[in-house]
Amino acid sequence: MPNHQYWLVKTEPSTFSFDDLVASPKKTSRWDGVRNYAARNHLRSMKKGDLVLVYHSSVVPSAIVGVAEVVREAYPDPTALDPKDPHFDPKSKPDDPTWVMVDLRAIEALERPVTLDEVKKTKGLEQMALVRLGRLSVQPVTPREYEIVRKLAQSKSS
DNA sequence: GCCAACGTTGGC
């Protein structure tokens, strides 16, 4: 078995979509702007080579659309220190950064999007953090869940 | 645009 973990990150495609990641230089972009402690802790746990499902929120239908990999492990997120940035955090100090980001590289789009509705209805996926902890923007995925999602994407839409 | 869920803040 490959020695890596699985994750899921959410993004609003109007701000940054999976296609934007694919279109980035080397298909790679920093994943900045996370300002939630639970999500931050997951970012810190990410290892190079971990696989990351990319989920589009606030669109109809919201869905898992692609797969990326971690190419750089957690390092300080400079947007937290930039007063002009919408994610500026006045309490974060340069010498003790509160917030981190990772670099993600797009691997491939799913054969078709797997919608939230499908995730809720699919046996084995009901316990996904996506369903249980709706607002967590960076979350762990089990190998089994990852496998089921990939298989679903290869099957026909219902 | 509404609103439920839930994380964060701040008064005490």
Place this chain on the structure above:
DNA sequence: GCCAACGTTGGC
């Protein structure tokens, strides 16, 4: 350290 008020997320 409790908890009410407030702000944000995100599905619908």
